[in-house]
Amino acid sequence: MKSRTEEDRELVQLAQTGDSHAFGMLMRRYTPSLSRFLRRFMRDSDDVEDVIQETFIRAYMAINRFRSDSTFATWIVRIGINAAKDGLALRQRQGPQLASLGDEDDDSKTLVEARADLDTPESRLETKEAMALLEAALATLPEEQRMSFELREIEGLTYEEIAWQMHCPVGTVRSRIHRARDSLTSALRLH
Template sequence: MTTDRESDQLLVERVQAGERQAFDLLVSKYQRRLMRLVSRIVHDPAEAEDIVQESFIKAFRGLRHFRGDSAFYTWLYRIGINTAKNFIVTQSRRTPTSTDVDAEGAEGFDEGEGLRDINTPESMLASKQIAETVNAAMDSLPLDLRTAILLREIEGLSYEEISEIMACPIGTVRSRIFRAREVIADKLRPLLNVPVDKRW
């Protein structure tokens, strides 16, 4: 039985041998995951799609140099994150054209699904406030902290995989995730009536 990493490596070798259809299989396998990650970094769906497409183009062009020292998806995620970071830097140099807050996006927080099943208006409002608060806290995080927490909590990657993707030591990854969780927890405390001196 082959692992994902082994099957990806076989597809990479087929692409390197000139078989373009093998790359289509890699795109099919990772497009949704990469889109989910990039969408959490860049909040405009159209821009996120462009970044994902650009990431796959960069991956295809760079695949001949891919040696397999890391897993393909780790390498691809790094390309996607770097492309998203470059986009954000480019956008920050431009003057903003809109200051609208995306309230619709705040309701799309997937992890709040269980909370939204409660039927009382009060609990539905509380769930919405929690989701909005978590999304706002995530958006306020510096990019490195946001990326680390997204890779861990949304993508479910290990600390080692995140370390490879972000090109930093595991201790730095742990620190970034801890700091991101602390920021989110601080924002949630008032909504959940958790005392400041109490950890959860």
């Protein structure tokens, strides 16, 4: 039985040859987990949907550059993070927008401003630094711990699903995820 990572590799290879069905399978597989991940950082569900769409457009355009140095799940999340940051930067450059509430007159328009707490240079820098620290900390984990952690926290799989994917007992998965969380917490506290 193939692991999810092996299945992803095969789908990526097919997508790299122009197989749109294979890319569609990757999209269906990762849209729910990408959505769950992005909702942790973005409040507006319409924005999340826009970022997901932009993420898969970027991934499709760059699929031939994917080299399996990381898992497809990690790669697609990185693209999603960048798409979310780019979307925020674009909204900030555009400034406040007018949203029409009706067709009558100017009284039917209201000023819609970007969320102040996400719209400051300081918060953008903090987010960028936090993501860089998290990615660096993840990279230091042993492969089994990192993979277990990503399957649980990014893809949202259950412990049982992870055990099946990684061909190991559920207790081993729980232990790996616990150790990964401890390591990540310690690494992030140091900064």
